[in-house]
Amino acid sequence: MALTRFERFLASVLRGAVGMLFAVFQLLAQRRGADRSVRRLPPITNPLLRVPAMRLARMIRRREVTSVEVVQTYIDRIQEINPSSMFSLALQEAAQVDKLIEEETGGEDVLEDRLPLLGVPFTVKEAFSLQGRLLMAGVTAGVISATDAPPVALLKRAGAIPLGVTNCSELCMWLESHNRLYGITNNPYDLERIPGGSSGGEGSILGGGGSVIGVGSDVGGSIRIPAFFNGIFGHKPTSGVVSNVGQFPPASGQQPGFLCTGPMCRYAQDLLPMLRVMGGANADRLSLSSEVDLKRLRFFSVPHDGGSPLVSPVDQQLVLAQRRVVERLEADLGVKVQQLKIPQLKYSFQIWSAMMGQPTSFAELMSDHGKKVWPLWEMAKWTVGLSKHTVAAIGLVLVEMFQRSQPTQFILQQKESLQKDLEELLGTDGVLLYPSHPHLAPKHHHPLFTPFNFSYTGIFNILGLPVTQCPLGLSAEGLPLGLQLVVGKQQDRLSLATAVFLEKTFGGWRDPGSIATATTQLDTWLDTTTTS
Numbered sequence: 064m065a066l067t068r069f070e071r072f073l074a075s076v077l078r079g080a081v082g083m084l085f086a087v088f089q090l091l092a093q094r095r096g097a098d099r100s101v102r103r104l105p106p107i108t109n110p111l112l113r114v115p116a117m118r119l120a121r122m123i124r125r126r127e128v129t130s131v132e133v134v135q136t137y138i139d140r141i142q143e144i145n146p147s148s149m150f151s152l153a154l155q156e157a158a159q160v161d162k163l164i165e166e167e168t169g170g171e172d173v174l175e176d177r178l179p180l181l182g183v184p185f186t187v188k189e190a191f192s193l194q195g196r197l198l199m200a201g202v203t204a205g206v207i208s209a210t211d212a213p214p215v216a217l218l219k220r221a222g223a224i225p226l227g228v229t230n231c232s233e234l235c236m237w238l239e240s241h242n243r244l245y246g247i248t249n250n251p252y253d254l255e256r257i258p259g260g261s262s263g264g265e266g267s268i269l270g271g272g273g274s275v276i277g278v279g280s281d282v283g284g285s286i287r288i289p290a291f292f293n294g295i296f297g298h299k300p301t302s303g304v305v306s307n308v309g310q311f312p313p314a315s316g317q318q319p320g321f322l323c324t325g326p327m328c329r330y331a332q333d334l335l336p337m338l339r340v341m342g343g344a345n346a347d348r349l350s351l352s353s354e355v356d357l358k359r360l361r362f363f364s365v366p367h368d369g370g371s372p373l374v375s376p377v378d379q380q381l382v383l384a385q386r387r388v389v390e391r392l393e394a395d396l397g398v399k400v401q402q403l404k405i406p407q408l409k410y411s412f413q414i415w416s417a418m419m420g421q422p423t424s425f426a427e428l429m430s431d432h433g434k435k436v437w438p439l440w441e442m443a444k445w446t447v448g449l450s451k452h453t454v455a456a457i458g459l460v461l462v463e464m465f466q467r468s469q470p471t472q473f474i475l476q477q478k479e480s481l482q483k484d485l486e487e488l489l490g491t492d493g494v495l496l497y498p499s500h501p502h503l504a505p506k507h508h509h510p511l512f513t514p515f516n517f518s519y520t521g522i523f524n525i526l527g528l529p530v531t532q533c534p535l536g537l538s539a540e541g542l543p544l545g546l547q548l549v550v551g552k553q554q555d556r557l558s559l560a561t562a563v564f565l566e567k568t569f570g571g572w573r574d575p576g577s578i579a580t581a582t583t584q585l586d587t588w589l590d591t592t593t594t595s
Contacts, residue, residue, distance in 0.1 A: 101541065102254040104144055106576030107272045111136045113574075115330035116183045116276045116337070120222070123164065123182035124171045130160035130182030134224060137184045141226070141273040152195075156224045157182060179336060181222030186274040187215055188265045189228040190235050191324075192309040196228050199244060200235050200311045202452075212309025214278055214324050214341040221340045226274060229264030233456040234312055235280070238288060238510040238517060240264050243451050247507065250292055251575040252542050256504040259289035265327055266293035270543075271575060276333055278341070280310060282322040283415060284500075284520025287532040287547060290327055292504035294534045294543030294572050296562060297327045298334050301553050302527040304342045304349060317418060321524040331566040334531065335559045348553055355560035362400040363488065364389050364496040369409035373515040375501040384535045384544040385496055391568050400496070403488075407481035411518035414478045417470030418525050436460060455511065482526055489528070489551035494561055496546055499532050503542045523549060531558035533565045534572055541578045 107113065111133060114122070122128045134157040138150045160182040167174055174181055187193050190200045192208035193215055199206075211219060219225065233242040240248040240263025248264045250256040251271035258267035262279035266289025269277055279286040281299045290297025305324040307314060314322045326337035339346045366385060367377045389400045407414075436452070438460040444450040445457060470478075489495060501516050510516070523530045528549055535544040548558035565571075 103541075103578060104251045104271050104576040107140070107574050109136050109140070112140055112272045112275075114275075116180065116185075116328065116333040119183050119275065120180050121171075121175070123160070124174045126164060130157040130164075130224070133157070133182060134184050134226070137226060137273065137275070140271075141268070144271060144273060145268075150226060153184065153224050153226050157184075160222065160224070178222035180218065180276075180340065183223050183276065184226045184274065185218060185223045186226050186265060186268055186277040187228050188262045188277070188279050189231050190261070190280060190310050190312075191215055191228070191278060192311075193225055193228055198311050200231060200233070202233060202242070202244070208309075210309070212278075212324075213306035213343070215309070217340050217343055218278070218337075223276070229262075229268055229277070231262060231264060232260035233453050234459075235261035235282075235285065236459055237261065237453070237455040238514075239455060239507065240267070240289075241453050241455070243453060249507075250504050250542075252294065252504065252537075252578070253540075256506050256542070257292065257510065259285075259292040259504070261285040262297075262327065263289045263292075266290055266295060266297070269293060269295045269327055269329055270572070272329075275330075276326065276328045276337055278324065279327045280307070280322060280324045281520075282314070282318060282419075282524055284517045284524075286323070286325050286327060287499055287520045287530060288517060290532040291499035291534075291543065291545040294537070294545070294575070295327060295329050296331050296334055296534065296566075296571075297532045298325045298338060298555070298559065298562075299323045299523065299530045300325045300338060300342065300555055301349065301529045304345045304555075305338070306343075306345075316420060320527065321419065323524065329572040331533070331559070331562040331571060334562060335556070338555065338559070349555050350553075351556050351559075353556060355556055357560060357564055358396045358398060359492065360398065360557060360561075361490075361493045362389075362392055362398055362496065363493065364400050364402045365405055365408070366402070367498065367501075368411055368519065369404060369406055371409045371412065371515075371518065373412050374518050375513050375516050377498050377501045378503055380503065380538045381498055381501070381544060381546070385498065385546050388496060388535065388546060388565065388569075395564075395568065405481070405484065407477045407484070408522065410474060410477045411522035412515045413474050414470075414481070415518060415521040415525055417474045418478065420469075458511075458514075478525065481522075485526060485528065485549075486551060489549070489554070491551055491554055492557070493551060494557055495549040497549055499545050499547050503538055503540065503544075520547070523547075527552060529553075529555040529558060531555075531562045533562045533569075535565065535569045537573060537578065541575075543573075 123130050191212040194211050198208045230240045230245050230248045232240050238260045239257045240260045248258050248267050250258045262285045265277045265279050268274045270293030286297040307322050339351050441450045441457045531548045548561050550557045
């Protein structure tokens with residue numbers, strides 16, 4: 064079916080709106096130097112930074128290392144690459160952990176059962192409440208959090224120690240973690256590229272070795288896209304398992320059914336225990352303790368969305384990486400991976416956009432102490448550097464002015480048909496391989512020219528299916544490759560087990576500072592990865 068007049072109009076408006084910016088970005092790129100060496104992080108030298116979270120917890124319980132040593136090691140790494148951060152509270156909590164272990168008489172097993180993450184540092188997306196920290200989501204009208212969001216509280220209750228909060232896109236609704244409060248966050252594999260959004264600061268600090276586990280949220284790919292761009296693991300759980308309470312902006316309308324809070328980490332083995340902790344009693348629905356025999360699962364591979372005119376073609380390196388996954392699954396597990404075409408995926412953006420209509424407008428959320436935002440006036444101010452908002456956020460308000468109030472019957476039919484077909488296909492033992500994004504991590508601001516590419520992740524929020532993003536090594540440019548593992552509702556353990564297999568097979572996360580390419584002395588890593 065051809066695009067509707069509205070969709071053609073919307074696409075042309077957006078292309079026109081960002082087209083005037085292209086010359087500016089091209090000029091900036093030329094001034095930086097087209098043949099400039101790729102700027103990456105300094106390599107990781109302390110071996111503690113290469114230990115998964117659950118193993119760190121075991122080492123701390125066994126007194127092989129103190130929590131103070133672990134926390135200080137991560138603080139040193141963050142200060143090496145983002146020297147503005149302060150961590151006195153985290154060190155105090157680590158000292159209390161070490162004292163608790165010293166005084167514990169019940170043995171290691173008692174501590175493991177009661178406090179499985181005791182002494183392990185973690186970071187939190189700035190859109191979540193963390194007691195005593197600013198909750199702003201990149202806008203000026205923020206507040207100091209008096210409490211912790213439930214997933215954060217559960218991690219703290221399990222013994223984990225928060226290091227701080229990480230940068231996000233303005234109002235958590237864009238692929239680039241950039242706002243006028245904290246600035247722009249960079250990708251650790253190439254500082255000229257984006258870390259994704261909206262959990263981009265979280266993805267960046269994890270990918271750069273400044274944290275080992277973290278908390279993200281995802282309403283259109285905001286866990287999975289940053290996990291992909293930064294070469295780490297991220298999991299969007301079955302809808303409703305992990306609480307979304309304590310976030311800003313709050314979900315409204317139908318969004319609470321699509322928004323998911325989930326774990327982000329460098330090591331696949333940490334995903335399941337993190338999900339168990341963050342889900343609390345709800346995690347019992349997922350049977351996470353049940354063994355998974357990968358050889359008895361059914362695997363499917365869908366290489367692209369079918370060719371939506373709104374979305375970029377999938378990069379050939381990602382196509383080949385997914386093909387290698389198919390080959391290894393078949394060779395190592397003895398399974399047969401069935402390649403499929405799912406025609407409804409072509410309408411992923413239209414389905415996501417139609418279902419995401421929100422009663423609370425972006426203009427209201429962007430308002431400063433009740434002062435209404437006029438998008439055309441804000442765009443004019445932005446061109447002369449006087450707006451408090453990013454061009455992406457202003458653009459979202461402009462799009463909102465033209466957005467349909469109700470989805471078409473055709474799009475509703477595509478959504479229902481896709482939901483039915485995928486749930487029947489996956490059942491309780493199916494795993495679907497699907498690209499995480501059509502591009503490798505883009506350069507800064509380039510998503511303005513391809514605003515609908517998040518459709519590869521966003522469609523699964525609408526369908527409520529759990530998805531795990533897995534790194535698959537590096538591209539020719541030294542950028543992370545990856546793919547999504549999609550499973551049936553409440554079958555999260557299947558994608559998590561497959562992620563562990565793929566980590567062993569393809570090597571998982573790679574230290575961006577150890578990539579054998581030219582590097583330069585870095586002035587900064589993330590202007591704003593962590594905020595204090």
